[in-house]
Amino acid sequence: MPVSRPESLGARVIAHVDMDCFYVQVEQRKQPHLSGQPTAVVQYNSWKGGGLIAVSYEARKYGVKRSMRGDEAKQVCPQIQLVKVPVSRGKADLCIYRNAGSEVVSILSRKGRCERASIDEVYLDLTDASEAMLAETPPESVEIIDEEALKSHILGLNEDGSNLKENVREWLRRSEADHRDKLLACGALIVAELRMQVLKETEFTCSAGIAHNKMLAKLASGMNKPAQQTVVPFVSVKGLLEPLPIKKMKQLGGKLGSSLQIDLGVNTVGELLQFSEEKLQERYGINTGTWLWNVARGICGEEVEGRLLPKSHGSGKTFPGPRALKTIASVEHWLNELCEELSERLHSDLDQNKRIARTLTLHARAFKFSDTDSHKKFPSKSCPLRYGATKIQEDALNLFQAGLREYLGSHRIKTQGSQHNGWGITGLSVSASKIVAIPSGTSSIMKYFHGGDQTNCSTKQVNHTVITEAAPLSPSGIESYSGLHPSEQYIEFRAEEMRIRYAMPSLDQQGSKRELCSREDTCEAMQSADDKDPNCSFSNQAQDVQEISALSSPGTENCLELNQNVPQIESHGGNKYLRHGMRPEELKRKNVKDKGSSSILRFFQSCNNSSSSPKQVQVRTTDENKAFSSTSFQSTSSYSELHEADVRKENLFGTSTLGQNGSRRDTWDYKIDEIDPSVVNELPPEIQEELRYLVRPQKRANIPKRGSSIAHYFLPTKNS
DNA sequence: ACGGCTTCTACG
DNA sequence: TCGTAGAAG
Structure with a gap:
């Protein structure tokens, strides 16, 4: 859950940059004839036209929404262009989008500390750059303010909706403004320039929020899309937050936000102001309580982390309902595919960034009927990561089997011949973490x-x-x-x-070749692998994994x-x-x-x-x-x-x-x-x-x- | 029995 | 530490 951080002393300038319907833009750049057309990116075209994961703004006008099926989108917008996500090894392959995200980061990181928050979002700490600009060429001394900056939205300004650009120009250049506003003005100019640079070098448009902290910058970046930027002056914070539905705040879109609504009757951020810090701590714990109290006041001390690269890599796939995996062989097959992708990405990271990952983790989702505790979660398991696709595959399978035994638990399931006995794997994923340079x-x-x-x-x-x-x-x-x-x-x-x-x-080479467990395609095989064979007796301790798989x-x-x-x-x-x-x-x-x-x-x-x-x-x-x-x-x-x-x-x-x-x-x-x-x-x-x-x-x-x-x-x- | 897939953070 | 849960896009 969220946790509060102390605010820094001086005013900061933080920007949040958000790419507009990013996957669509990536595809439109690849196929220019799609530009300007109602377009959506869809994955898994097989069933009902697949699921939409990105929708262009032209398509949104027709009411096309993310989370629609391709078929539905066609209904509301027959001309829509549906582009399929690349598939490799039988699963969605997002690497072109990740790479496109890297292009953007490399540009945005030029002007200050930069945190890659997601595949298409970045936080920037522009405090130093803004202070420098203010000292050297303050906006008030500049005759010609950039056109893109003039299109900024300044919250609290232009509330009557008139005289937009002149007001913005005046606000940006105001010499009687307090230091905080001047800093934000500089930030707005810098961000406008960065956004133009991004457009020039990548053809991608983005939107941005410029504020004194991450929370407000993030909030602002979404207020005027696409291809626009929004500034949150200090004095506008209260007015911005007061009427804002609580669920709009980052971190409050889920259960915590629901709890605020249901348990405290709080529907807007403003309504949260009535609750004392103690009250909130009492209800939500010391950390979350303090964090909530701060949120209500627009306080957020979170630093921009300065990280351009992901902290982990993962590859996963779901096997919903009838497609659930019922045999070890099929699990092994898919694990192999996932591990191959993961291995590729790890090698890519090593080549490009000289980093290695040290932990391999396997997650699975499973169902199991004819059992009392069928809602039990399949445990995730991890072990030291050994490089090389086949090693990762081997380790992942071992982790899976360790998890499966634990999942099936003590209770002996009767097995009939080669029929599986009531379990299925509905999701598999492997991930690599603890990446160090x-x-x-x-x-x-x-x-x-x-x-x-x-x-x-x-x-x-x-x-x-x-x-x-x-x-x-x-x-x-x-x-x-x-x-x-x-x-x-x-x-x-x-x-x-x-x-x-x-x-x-x-x-010793033999170790790596040793067959760890029966790979037979039956539940029996899995059962027998259970306690008998010491080579297969996995616990969740990493050492045990080592003993079996690490050639020692x-x-x-x-x-x-x-x-x-x-x-x-x-x-x-x-x-x-x-x-x-x-x-x-x-x-x-x-x-x-x-x-x-x-x-x-x-x-x-x-x-x-x-x-x-x-x-x-x-x-x-x-x-x-x-x-x-x-x-x-x-x-x-x-x-x-x-x-x-x-x-x-x-x-x-x-x-x-x-x-x-x-x-x-x-x-x-x-x-x-x-x-x-x-x-x-x-x-x-x-x-x-x-x-x-x-x-x-x-x-x-x-x-x-x-x-x-x-x-x-x-x-x-x-x-x- | 599902939106699918990734990544991150906090907690115990 | 590891494993889980929640959140977001």
């Missing part, structure tokens, strides 16, 4: 601290590289996906080779204890991990569990890759920006250049034979002994774990805790 070449960063080339330091450039989103540069974005399979096979291949070459006991042999567990007392500090974006509670003790525990078998290979492979695709634009999140700016670290090198330098000059393995693209495969002979242990300590825990099999056990000095400077993370590193 791979350190971008610790030692090359070191170089910058130790007399890096100062001529390279240019703020302009930093903004450009650091904030630039990894936009899929081709509009379709598909190519980058399709290119992934070879790379994946390559990695798998290398993984096998490593096992052989170093004969690592923990990476008994002796290897001890190795993991080696770094028990070693605080794990991440060099890259370290402040983020600390802030989010990844304290050393916890990391230590995690390390014991997180031992993927191939992430290290992937990591090094990705180092190589970074120099191989010059078109790639890298992303750096604001967390990382903070880290760098806190030590006034500046560089003209792009992220990938840093990488490249690292690989070329200071190759972790000392072979340094990395040539141009083609010769790369031949340079994979690591000289294990030359791995600098202190560098190892700065890798993500998961990768560290794998390195420990290769590197001699090494005592390591404690790295200072969170020092004032990020330099602390780098300085202890030996610059071999």
Whole structure:
């Protein structure tokens, strides 16, 4: 549930940018003849024309609504153009929309901290940019105000509906305005410019709200659509909220909002004002209560997070009613499809953003009749994520079976022959979370601290590289996906080779091939898999998953204890991990569990890759920006250049034979002994774990805790 | 027995 | 920590 955050001291300028019927625009750009036509994007055309997920404004005039069926839409608007969502592996594939969203983010993130709130929504903190504009070129000093800015809606202005543009111009340039209004005026100009830029570079229109906090900005962005912007001056807040139906507020559109209506008789935000904070806390708990009290007053201290990339990736599908999956074989089939998609996206993320996900989670929905507790939820299960489609598939199936046993519970279901006995899977999804950035070449960063080339330091450039989103540069974005399979096979291949070459006991091949459970297509098979076979006795503990699926042999567990007392500090974006509670003790525990078998290979492979695709634009999140700016670290090198330098000059393995693209495969002979242990300590825990099999056990000095400077993370590193 | 699919946040 | 629920688009 929502939770309140303290408001910051000075007035902020926050914008919320919302793409107009985004999926439709994406399709219209792809097929220009659709532009200006009543259009809707529909998914699963098979049944009743499929379900609408986006509707153009032309079509809305005819009463076409989202949540209509394609057939219904045709009835109310016979000329409507219905465009199908791409399907791959038998399910909707949203990647073209995700990629289009990235294009937009890469533009919007140019003027300030930027948070990607959804596939088509972004929050911006324009406080600094607005303050700067006010100091340098305040609107009152500017003769010609941009046309797009003049089309702004200023809440509280023009209430008689007359003299619009002149009033707006006057409001924006008002010299007697208070500081807050002037800031918002600057924000409006900046947003207008950004929106024009988005239109110019992507052909997409968007709407925006400009206000002093996220809640109000979000509210405003939806007030004048499409392709318009709305400003919420401080003095208009009360008047805006008072008559506003409670359900219009973000977070109050569901049960909480209903409870306010039903239990408290509150129908508008204004009516919420009567309730004391204590009263609300009493009813809804301390956090939600305070949050509600603040909502009523338009107070929201939530920060713009500064995150351009998603925190997780998921792939799922529902199998409604009669289509429910009734056999393990069919579940396995669909899990394989879902995992393939997930794996592709993970590899894409790794390639483009140098991030790895560490947790795999399986969700399922199931029904079960002929039972008292048939409404029981199918439990979700998670385990450490191992890269590679087949590994993910394998792990996902194991998670599913663990969940299924728990779901079916103690009660023994009688099985008749090969007939299933009354259960069905109505939804499956797999997701990858706990995504962390791979350190971008610790030692090359070191170089910058130790007399890096100062001529390279240019703020302009930093903004450009650091904030630039990894936009899929081709509009379709598909190519980058399709290119992934070879790379994946390559990695798998290398993984096998490593096992052989170093004969690592923990990476025994047999383990991966072991059949975990019967894959028979019957419920019996699932039953028998239940308690008998120790290999299949899954609990919800991650370790158990590991024991079965992570290729470990008994002796290897001890190795993991080696770094028990070693605080794990991440060099890259370290402040983020600390802030989010990844304290050393916890990391230590995690390390014991997180031992993927191939992430290290992937990591090094990705180092190589970074120099191989010059078109790639890298992303750096604001967390990382903070880290760098806190030590006034500046560089003209792009992220990938840093990488490249690292690989070329200071190759972790000392072979340094990395040539141009083609010769790369031949340079994979690591000289294990030359791995600098202190560098190892700065890798993500998961990768560290794998390195420990290769590197001699090494005592390591404690790295200072969170020092004032990020330099602390780098300085202890030996610059071999 | 469904709108389908994703992502995020808060809570215990 | 993990697993669940709610919310949104």
